[in-house]
Amino acid sequence: MTNIRVLIADDQVMVRQGFTVLLDAEPGIEVVGQAVDGADAVAQVAEVRPDVVLMDIRMPGLGGIEATRRLTEPPDARVRVLILTTFDLDEYVYEALRAGAAGFLLKDASAAELAHAVRVVATGDALLAPAVTRRLITEFARLTRTPRAPLRDRVGGLTERETEVLSLIAQGLSNAEIAERLVVAEQTVKTHVGRILTKLALRDRTQAAVFAYESGLVRPTAP
Structure with missing residues (x-):
């Protein structure tokens, strides 16, 4: 069975390295690249062809939202973007979902939660089950016109x-x-x-x- 190929995009080297260690230890998952910002992520996706991108929202230069839009907007786009955030009600997460993200995950997630999230979005599903995701979508929908x-x-x-x-x-x-x-x-x-x-x-x-x-x-x- 082919491994799920993952690219990690985060401007913090410790986050990238930590997630790489956790995911590489999981059967069926392989980290194929690390990106330092959104522009780097877009470039690397074209080169290494990952199945899933773990994308931080707040990065210098090209941020996670615009990078997500660029990666998912093409009609033939196959990569799935899983947003990483520090806060469960990050003001930017809702915009990231609208931009094409398949879901989001808190950075303090356990190894099991991280691996589960990657597997869920890699199958083409969306990470909507956790109660925190429901709360986020509900809260930001409340702010819409x-x-x-x-x-x-x-x-x-x-x-x-x-x-x-x-x-x-x-x-x-x-x-x-x-x-x-x-x-x-x-x-x-x-x-x-x-x-x-x-x-x-x-x-x-x-x-x-x-x-x-x-x-x-x-x-x-x-x-």
Whole structure:
């Protein structure tokens, strides 16, 4: 089985080296590069072709948000970006998710949490399950303006069941949890998710969750 190739982008050498040691000790994961900032990350992705980039947000020069946008914006982009942050309510994380990040992870995560996050996003899924991620998306959605009409109109193109699945994705539920909630097969949920992403022209579940909040389909709840 081919190893998951990981690039670590952080301006702190201790963070890069520490994560490299942790990930290289995990079976099926290989760190193929370390970048000192966003521009370096973009350049190295083109060279070493990683599956996942662990991207710090706050770096000198080209920051993590713009680097994430450049890496994920091309239609044929295959790399997945996992945002690294020190604070679970970092003001920039929500923008990073909108820019195309597949999820985010706190820098004090354990080795097991780090490896799990890499494996989750490498499979094409989004890291939305942790309660802290739900809290972040909810909190920043609260700060957005009134639902944008064009986005709301796009929701109208979904079936009733697809709309229901989208709202559950935004709440942070996994496919298995959605299947249990709706009493359907997990494969059925995967089919619905695929159709939702296609109809709304979204990249992954993370963007689907953000879309659900910004369109007004899902309303933020009190913490």
